[in-house]
Amino acid sequence: MRPFDYETPQDAAQAVALSEAAAQSHVGSPVQYIGGGTTLLDLMKLGVMRPERVVAIDGIGGDSLNAVKKTDQGLHIGALVSMAELADNGMIERDYPVLRDALWKAASPQIRNMARLGGNVLQRTRCPYFRDTTYDQCNKRVPGSGCAALDGFNRLHAVLGTSGSCIATYAGDWAQALVALDASVSVLGPDGPRVLPFSGLHRLPSDAPHIETTLKPGELITGFTIPDGPWPRSTYVKVRDRESYAFANASAAVALEMEGDIATDVRIALGGLATVPWRASKAEAQLRGRPLGEAAMEAAAEAEFADAVTHEHNAFKVPLGKATLVRALTEAKAMEI
Amino acid sequence: MADPTPPVPEPGTNMGKALPRYEARAKVTGAPLYADDMPLPNPATALFVTSGIAKGSITSIDTSEAAGLPGVLKVYTHENAPSRQDLRHFMKGGYVADSVMPLAGPNIVNDGEIVAVVVAEDLATARDAAHRLKISYQAEQPATTFGSAGAEEKQITAGKHDVGDFDAAYGSAPVTLDVEYETPTMHHNPMELFSTAAAWDGDNLVIHEPSQFVWQLKNGAAETLGVDAAKVEVKNPFVGGAFGSKGIMTQRTGLIAAIARDLRRPVKNVVMRDQGYTLATYRAETRHRIRMGAESNGKLVALSHEGSEVTSRQDDYFVAGTTATAEMYACPNIRTGVSLVKADRNTPGFMRSPPETPYMYALESAMDEMAEKLGIDPVEFRRINDTQTSPTTGAPYTSRSLMECYDEAASSFGWSKRNPQPMSMAQDDWLIGYGCATACYPTNMMPATARIVLTPEGRAEVLIAAHDVGTGAYTVMQQIAADELGIDPAAITVRMGDTTLPPGPVSGGSMTTASAGSAVKAACEKVRQRFGGTVPAVDDMSAAFRKLGSNRIEEYAEWAPPGSGEDAIKALYKGKFGGGGGDEPKPLMYAFGAEFVEVRVHRLTREIRVPRMTGAFAAGRIVNPRTARSQYLGGMIWGLGQALLEKTELDLLRARYINDNIAEYLVAVNADVPEVDIIMVPEVDNQVNSLGVKGIGEVSNVGTAAAIANAVYHATGRRIRELPVTMDKLL
Structure with missing residues (x-):
């Protein structure tokens, strides 16, 4: 990999001060934060990312960055909490099973021990044409170069939220839980702190897939807040070819509030199917306030995938996505709480 | 659970x-040192750079930025690569798994071919330099696999069997089945990556490389480097998984050794995980058509298996697993055959049970389908058609x-x-x-040689250049020697995977125990004969040695499977599989x-x-x-x-x-x-x-x-x- 400067700031403000730099794209930014490094190191070795400065944030400390606590605003989760730490938290297991399920199904223990949640939600796509610099075409890596996945191998690519420029799947799991639970994300940037809805963090690829989020240059994710809850009737179903350590062919984060057979509140987000963590608003709207039976679930799934766009090898993701949605709702409904 | x-x-x-x-x-x-762990004085690190197209040619490589990086020793391309001798594919009697020599010219014949080698003081520098190469290609449309435009079909004679009259029997069978199956491309992905380390001392060369056949690597490396095989040693006592992928020498060994000779410095190379997909072999995709005819009582009367396999343009590697089909079940009318489809791919090679894995998958799937058609339990269907003799030759x-x-x-x-x-x-x-x-x-069996050393203390050494790829071969050799010599296994040391030892068989074809074990047994028998037929008990050992006037007994034995030709052992020393002979009908x-x-x-x-x-x-x-x-x-x-x-x-x-x-x-x-x-x-x-x-x-x-x-x-x-x-x- 290319030589780079390695900075070890003492606090978040110093980190942000070290990271102001103009950037054309998130992949191409000359400054990168590093937490656990589980995505960044890979991409640097592959030559996909070539930062000149790497700012290590694992030592910037502070209560807020490392804490998991219930506050007046809701559940606060610091950005430097590791995947393993949150998954092992007894309160999370009891009150927010969807958060725990999405984490422990996400990676190997080694990765869960290293990866921090702030970086986890920014995990980059596994699109093979993005990760291999010998392919000339990748609009995410080299803006304007084209998309090899459109006529290449695309079994694992997205069917929701795609564009003619990019069909790369958002690869993470935990973000689906956050977007389903209406989380917000706190960031600190050169202009100070701000809070934005988590659903506004990731950008659809449209004609600029190299700009992956709404974060501005230098902005650092400091934490997440989940407003309501607890959500004891919640789960994350991850469907994959292998039982463990594999990316989702389809996944669904579901949280329900039930009164008898009626779903008084329904939250659904889909993974492995879309270019961003995908809130299934259409399906939710059909189900909210109605009896939650299998036929209703199937109709809701149908509505959610009405606009799906498939390519040569990924047409199966439409029936699979629907089935995954139905299964996750069924399993959440059946939970004993 | x-x-x-x-x-x-x-x-x-x-x-x-x-x-x-x-x-x-x-x-x-x-504790064990694997090939890449072997200590070498002041080694340089070589990193391969591989092609981003599957077919075409390199129009230019600009190495100036890479070569100018501090810590980069030299960048090799087809314009300045050290010369080597061509090697033939092993199925044509040669040493290599893929006959295309890397860096021999600007042409690209498959994905991931070596287009440059960056040699640097360390891997990080080499990798940085590799990404700074500017390579331009003239790309052509490649043929990828079955059905691709430009792929050529070729009939081969291997795997052909014709017994009775298949067409007639199939045509008149009361129950018939006609089905097609496919198996995909597969790669071995052994935990231990492919690697080569080469160190010259004058004319003498030592190679550390994970290998399932060190004597082949020794001879093949000598041939491509144009040196006397006696001056090449391969040392590789442990292999971290292989499954066939380390069975046959590949071209990278000669390239790395030639670079070490050119730089006058030991050179180490590790093939990155993704590079292993194109620089080593793999199991190619296959297609099958099976036709079966049976009586309503479940007796098979007709069986046909037509296989098709993908290979490269340059080499006709094939597995032709229809022999397993032809020998498996009692059936009077059998016809099988195999064809190849040549595409713009690297050459495939051995992968655990090379012929049987794809072909038996097809046959055994068809057997299940036929059992259902007949309304017979799948186990009973096999019982009805079980045989104790060969359906093709009648041999038992x-x-x-x-x-x-x-x-x-x-x-x-x-x-x-x-x-x-x-x-x-x-x-x-x-x-x-x-x-x-x-x-x-x-x-399967192939020739093997072994040496046994016994000391007056009752300790023995088993010396054989066989290989333990994680299978337990060390243990089994120790155990066979212990049984034959009648001494405690704990008193026996086993040395393997080193060409300073007598040559053993390739660690492939499931033949190490039978072949290397037979050579070890033969050497142990010679040791026993020195004592008149039985090795003395450990307490009497030193007295027995004194009586023989010796303080060390060493016996070497050669073993070849029955029916081997005269030159079998000579061929083994040359790193070859066979040696001819064995044409007479054998039992199955x-x-x-x-x-x-x-x-x-x-x-x-x-x-x-x-x-x-x-x-x-x-x-x-x-x-x-x-x-x-x-x-x-x-x-x-x-x-x-x-x-x-x-x-x-x-x-x-x-x-x-x-x-x-x-x-x-x-x-x-x-x-x-x-x-x-x-x-x-x-x-x-x-x-x-x-x-x-x-x-x-x-x-x-x-x-x-x-x-x-x-x-x-x-x-x-x-x-x-x-x-x-x-x-x-x-x-």
Whole structure:
């Protein structure tokens, strides 16, 4: 990999001060934060990312960055909490099973021990044409170069939220839980702190897939807040070819509030199917306030995938996505709480 | 959940002791040095740069930025590469697995071909420099696989069998089946990456490289480097997984050694995981058409198996596994044949059970389909067509315990609880299916030599350049010597994987125990003869040595399978497989097994899981039931991966491998393998060789894929005739 400067700031403000730099794209930014490094190191070795400065944030400390606590605003989760730490938290297991399920199904223990949640939600796509610099075409890596996945191998690519420029799947799991639970994300940037809805963090690829989020240059994710809850009737179903350590062919984060057979509140987000963590608003709207039976679930799934766009090898993701949605709702409904 | 560490197996009839693995303690404490760990003075690091197109030519390579980086020693391209001699493909009597020499010119003939080598003081610098090369190509449209425009079809004679009159018998059979199957491209992905380290001392060269045949590597490297083979040593005592991928020399060895000679400095190279997909061999995709005719009582009357395999433009590698089909079941009318499709790909090569894995998958899937058509239980269908003689020649099997395997495995598995109706068994949201299939593997042997040293203290050394690729070969050689010499195994040291030792067989074809073991046995017999037939007890040893007037007894023996030609041993010293001879009709020698699986398929999302597998195997004498059990376990687990997970995805337009990493090339992990029950069926076969050993390294992964596909049909009513069986095919 290319030589780079390695900075070890003492606090978040110093980190942000070290990271102001103009950037054309998130992949191409000359400054990168590093937490656990589980995505960044890979991409640097592959030559996909070539930062000149790497700012290590694992030592910037502070209560807020490392804490998991219930506050007046809701559940606060610091950005430097590791995947393993949150998954092992007894309160999370009891009150927010969807958060725990999405984490422990996400990676190997080694990765869960290293990866921090702030970086986890920014995990980059596994699109093979993005990760291999010998392919000339990748609009995410080299803006304007084209998309090899459109006529290449695309079994694992997205069917929701795609564009003619990019069909790369958002690869993470935990973000689906956050977007389903209406989380917000706190960031600190050169202009100070701000809070934005988590659903506004990731950008659809449209004609600029190299700009992956709404974060501005230098902005650092400091934490997440989940407003309501607890959500004891919640789960994350991850469907994959292998039982463990594999990316989702389809996944669904579901949280329900039930009164008898009626779903008084329904939250659904889909993974492995879309270019961003995908809130299934259409399906939710059909189900909210109605009896939650299998036929209703199937109709809701149908509505959610009405606009799906498939390519040569990924047409199966439409029936699979629907089935995954139905299964996750069924399993959440059946939970004993 | 089952206990993940079941007890050490009790030896049954005709089995040796379940000794612990010879190098177990060393391995779990991290002591062994693998090829890339070998200390070398002041080594430079070489990194390959590989092509981004599959066909065309390099129009320019600008190396100036890379070469100018501090720490970069030299950048090699086709314009300045050291010269080497051409090597022939091993199937044409040569040494290499792929005959295209890298950096010999600007032409690109497959994805991921070596286009440059960056040599630097360290890997980080080499990698930085590699990304700074500016390579321009003139790309052409490649042919990727079956059906690609420009791929050429070629008939071969291997795998042809013609017995009776297939057409007539098939045409008049009351029940017939005509089905096609496909298997995908697969790569080995051994844990230990491919690597080469080369150090010259004057004219003498030492190579450290993980190899399943060090004497071949020695001779092949000498040939391409134009030096006397006597001056080349290959040292590689441990191999971290191979499965055939380290069986035949590849071109990179000569290139790295030539660069070390050019730079006058030791050079180390590790092939990165993704590069291993194109710089080593793999299992190519295959297609099959099987036609079967049977009487309504289940007797087979006609059987045809036509196979087709992909290979490269440059080499006609093939596996032609139709022989297994032709020999498997009693049938009077058999016709088989194989064709190749030549595409713009790297040359495929050996991968565990090379012919049987794809071809038996097809046959055993068809057997299940035919059993259903006939309304006969799949186990009984095999029993009806079981045979003790070759359907092609009439020669007898030396032993064939297939039905004993079926009966023991079926009973242990609980096959009688199966409702034969598809989609008839379920639990909660999971459909349940049971399936079974036959496993087989021929008993291969090749020449071997060995040396035994015995000291007055009663300690012995076994010296043989055989190889332990994780199979237990060290343990088994120790055990055979202990039995033959009548001394404690703990007093025996084994040295292998080093060309300063007498040549042993390739660690392939499941033949190490039978071949290397026979040479060790022969050398031990000579040692015994020095004492008049029996080695004295350890307390009497020094007195016996004094009587002989010696303080060291050393015996060397050569062994070749019956029917070998005169030059067999000479050929072995040249790193060749054969040596001719052996044309007279031989009895059929095969190991057999029966594999049973339970699958569960989710009714909505169609994930396929395998909660349990049972395999029963009969393979003559089992020298060590503990290491044998591990071989069988590993094979069945790999079979599970072949059935459900493993596939190298191809970009059909670009003829490139897509999932060239172990995050996305899926192999089974612990969570996929809850319970595997291994049954070793006792079998005595004194005809195969004097040890009575058939070889067990490959048989157990032969039947698994068909058993699982058959079980998926039983669970879902859907026949998936294309591996791997994945959820998208069942939605």
